[in-house]
Amino acid sequence: MSFDYLACDHCDFSHPGIPMRYFRQEDGEIRIHAYPTGSVSFIGCVGFAPSEAVILNASGYVADWFCLDCKSTNRIPDVDEKRCRDCGSQRMTHLSTLENKSCPNCGTGTMNKKSSVIDF
Ligand SMILES: [Zn+2]
């Protein structure tokens, strides 16, 4: 079993590049699909409660967005506003689109796809 992730060839910045799917259970709770364990609570995985838009949407994806201003990584659902929760900046870049692009962390290196082998 292996999965691909993106890593900078200059600094230690890296990103698994895999969006996580969220879904609404029969009881109405929004949960995150987690492989291979099943599902985990939205707040435990993402760090905040699902927004009204996420609850209405009922299923979609949460992806990692990188703030170009304070360099923090935010997990943001597809239907939510792409705004940094740390500094309020809207200069956010989607980490899974960074393959072969320059690293947003150091600005010097290039984000290359790598494979990681995991044993279950
Ligand atoms: Zn870098």
Ligand SMILES: [Zn+2]
């Ligand atoms: Zn920020």
